[in-house]
Amino acid sequence: MSELRWDPLKRSWVIITNGGGRRPRDFFVARQQVDLSLCPFCPGQEAKTPGELFVIRNAGSDNGPGWRVRVIPNKFPALGIEGMLDKRSVGLYDAMNGIGAHEVIVENPDHERSMGEFESAEIVDILRAYRARLLDLRRDVRFRYILIFKNHGVEAGSGIPHSHSQVIALPITPPVAATELMVCREYYERKERCLVCDLLLQERADGRHVIRDDGHFLVYAPFASCFPFEMRIVPVRHGHDFALMTDAELLFLAEALKDSLQRLSQVLHDPPYNFVLHNAPPMHQRLGKPAYWGSLPYDYHWHMEIVPRLTKIAGFEWGTGFYMNPILPEEAARYLREADPSFTL
Amino acid sequence: MSELRWDPLKRSWVIITNGGGRRPRDFFVARQQVDLSLCPFCPGQEAKTPGELFVIRNAGSDNGPGWRVRVIPNKFPALGIEGMLDKRSVGLYDAMNGIGAHEVIVENPDHERSMGEFESAEIVDILRAYRARLLDLRRDVRFRYILIFKNHGVEAGSGIPHSHSQVIALPITPPVAATELMVCREYYERKERCLVCDLLLQERADGRHVIRDDGHFLVYAPFASCFPFEMRIVPVRHGHDFALMTDAELLFLAEALKDSLQRLSQVLHDPPYNFVLHNAPPMHQRLGKPAYWGSLPYDYHWHMEIVPRLTKIAGFEWGTGFYMNPILPEEAARYLREADPSFTL
Numbered sequence: 001m002s003e004l005r006w007d008p009l010k011r012s013w014v015i016i017t018n019g020g021g022r023r024p025r026d027f028f029v030a031r032q033q034v035d036l037s038l039c040p041f042c043p044g045q046e047a048k049t050p051g052e053l054f055v056i057r058n059a060g061s062d063n064g065p066g067w068r069v070r071v072i073p074n075k076f077p078a079l080g081i082e083g084m085l086d087k088r089s090v091g092l093y094d095a096m097n098g099i100g101a102h103e104v105i106v107e108n109p110d111h112e113r114s115m116g117e118f119e120s121a122e123i124v125d126i127l128r129a130y131r132a133r134l135l136d137l138r139r140d141v142r143f144r145y146i147l148i149f150k151n152h153g154v155e156a157g158s159g160i161p162h163s164h165s166q167v168i169a170l171p172i173t174p175p176v177a178a179t180e181l182m183v184c185r186e187y188y189e190r191k192e193r194c195l196v197c198d199l200l201l202q203e204r205a206d207g208r209h210v211i212r213d214d215g216h217f218l219v220y221a222p223f224a225s226c227f228p229f230e231m232r233i234v235p236v237r238h239g240h241d242f243a244l245m246t247d248a249e250l251l252f253l254a255e256a257l258k259d260s261l262q263r264l265s266q267v268l269h270d271p272p273y274n275f276v277l278h279n280a281p282p283m284h285q286r287l288g289k290p291a292y293w294g295s296l297p298y299d300y301h302w303h304m305e306i307v308p309r310l311t312k313i314a315g316f317e318w319g320t321g322f323y324m325n326p327i328l329p330e331e332a333a334r335y336l337r338e339a340d341p342s343f344t345l
Numbered sequence: 346m347s348e349l350r351w352d353p354l355k356r357s358w359v360i361i362t363n364g365g366g367r368r369p370r371d372f373f374v375a376r377q378q379v380d381l382s383l384c385p386f387c388p389g390q391e392a393k394t395p396g397e398l399f400v401i402r403n404a405g406s407d408n409g410p411g412w413r414v415r416v417i418p419n420k421f422p423a424l425g426i427e428g429m430l431d432k433r434s435v436g437l438y439d440a441m442n443g444i445g446a447h448e449v450i451v452e453n454p455d456h457e458r459s460m461g462e463f464e465s466a467e468i469v470d471i472l473r474a475y476r477a478r479l480l481d482l483r484r485d486v487r488f489r490y491i492l493i494f495k496n497h498g499v500e501a502g503s504g505i506p507h508s509h510s511q512v513i514a515l516p517i518t519p520p521v522a523a524t525e526l527m528v529c530r531e532y533y534e535r536k537e538r539c540l541v542c543d544l545l546l547q548e549r550a551d552g553r554h555v556i557r558d559d560g561h562f563l564v565y566a567p568f569a570s571c572f573p574f575e576m577r578i579v580p581v582r583h584g585h586d587f588a589l590m591t592d593a594e595l596l597f598l599a600e601a602l603k604d605s606l607q608r609l610s611q612v613l614h615d616p617p618y619n620f621v622l623h624n625a626p627p628m629h630q631r632l633g634k635p636a637y638w639g640s641l642p643y644d645y646h647w648h649m650e651i652v653p654r655l656t657k658i659a660g661f662e663w664g665t666g667f668y669m670n671p672i673l674p675e676e677a678a679r680y681l682r683e684a685d686p687s688f689t690l
Contacts, residue, residue, distance in 0.1 A: 007569035022672040027655040091547045174665035202436045224350035276664030310372040319621030320519035327367040
């Protein structure tokens with residue numbers, strides 16, 4: 001079983017995913033080799049994966065072809081779903097069992113197209129799958145945070161080319177989320193306004209970082225982007241929880257997401273990228289916890305971040321948590337704003 | 346001029362290193378192309394680099410051959426040394442000019458050998474250069490933190506194969522350092538003991554993470570290592586400041602560093618790696634500042650971290666600040682402890 005470990009000097013958790021058996025030679029070359037001749041995510045190969053947890057299908061029966069989106073447990077999970085957390089100290093350190101959920105969302109039966117090439121209606125199905133998994137996993141009181149993210153391209157960490165996203169339910173709140181939740185709560189307590197709403201107003205008034213604004217979702221290049229051509233997609237209407245989105249709202253998001261990914265692909269020639277959903281933690285964690293572990297409905301504002309993986313993270317960035325970005329976000333925004341999203345390579 | 350920018354949602358600074366002129370095509374491929382036929386760091390090529398800031402030499406004259414270690418300004422600095430910080434708000438954001446120092450330490454005239462292959466006496470010269478630059482740069486009151494680090498190998502971010510380290514003096518305290526300084530101060534205020542000293546005692550008593558212990562420096566695999574085969578080198582005698590090390594102490598450190606890099610090279614076949622010196626900030630910042638910006642001499646304990654770059658950082662890690670490590674640190678320590686550092690590939 002994997003283990004979560006706490007470093008008291010860095011104040012951060014890490015998942016040690018392997019209880020033993022790895023040898024140095026496993027690290028000489030890339031570890032995950034996939035036989036592309038038989039993609040496990042393609043229709044007809046359902047028996048090669050664990051059984052589906054959620055599915056949207058046109059026809060056919062469980063764990064067979066005919067699906068439009070399919071959610072399955074990760075075959076090599078970083079965290080296991082069965083067992084107790086067994087929180088414990090190891091001298092000055094802390095540890096707990098690696099309990100959590102690790103799922104794969106196979107976004108489409110089509111092996112060839114990537115998310116930016118899907119129709120908006122197809123992306124709505126993917127977003128409905130995200131919503132369904134958030135609503136289901138948050139019923140498990142062991143989980144403090146549910147993370148939804150996507151790696152596109154080998155350089156972004158994707159081991160399988162068939163377009164997919166991942167869900168990880170965690171027994172701790174990860175540091176980036178904890179900081180955002182704390183910052184938003186402090187801001188709200190001081191001003192009785194949402195920080196993200198205020199940032200959105202400023203970006204719309206300024207205009208230099210705006211990439212796309214359809215009145216429902218604002219897409220912009222963050223002023224202090226850590227990476228070149230980074231994008232943030234923010235719902236204009238305040239909301240703390242992606243899972244409360246209606247189907248109509250998901251369609252607007254699908255259009256914003258498709259449009260953003262197409263602009264990225266046009267400007268940078270289909271770069272590798274990651275995107276991460278920044279969402280409030282489950283409700284049961286927002287009651288009676290210290291401020292930085294949770295968020296009241298009015299003080300957090302969910303959003304998505306898209307980060308193209310164009311530059312290497314070197315010793316400086318890793319050792320300091322401090323990034324160097326070689327392009328002005330205003331210029332990156334201009335390139336992305338002026339791109340024609342209907343253009344295809 | 347580059348600019349430092351603050352993200353109020355993430356509570357972090359970024360350096361925007363280019364004021365304009367980058368185009369998307371600059372990001373299609375690796376940016377830094379170096380003509381290896383004429384290495385700018387080799388003896389005889391001194392005129393190709395800016396003039397030396399510090400040098401240890403056997404013979405010859407300034408900016409000519411005969412040196413053993415040579416420190417020069419970075420030809421493409423992330424931060425410029427001239428000017429005022431001009432701190433300002435941009436609505437809810439903050440910005441300041443990209444003022445700082447960015448220097449290169451050419452570690453040895455030999456183009457072929459890497460740091461693990463240098464003699465201990467040669468590494469002492471490099472460590473003396475680190476000490477000299479720390480002592481010089483901290484006289485500049487604009488600088489809040491001086492970072493010394495090394496990238497070895499292309500995958501670790503090194504653009505030039507000739508063995509070198511870098512120095513960056515920053516007008517802010519980077520997040521990783523700020524957290525360590527705050528954590529150590531809080532621990533000291535509560536217990537009147539140093540956290541790192543306590544961790545060191547625990548690691549020596551436990552023994553499972555120890556890679557090397559010569560009584561002067563303890564080398565161990567951190568319990569919550571974020572990366573496989575990560576190593577921490579900690580002076581056994583408490584000290585907050587690397588720059589206060591005597592020449593005799595530098596020799597013990599040189600031996601520990603050489604030995605650690607040799608073990609790493611043997612176990613993982615010369616992997617790419619980064620190392621970072623974690624040191625207290627300059628004295629003038631430790632007087633009269635809020636706790637997390639500084640450190641009293643007794644509450645911080647300097648150390649070095651060596652991180653081999655074996656795994657990709659994917660969307661999960663970047664989006665959460667939360668890492669997955671596929672090998673137990675106890676097992677990584679055992680492989681490194683049992684390696685024969687005198688073995689050469």
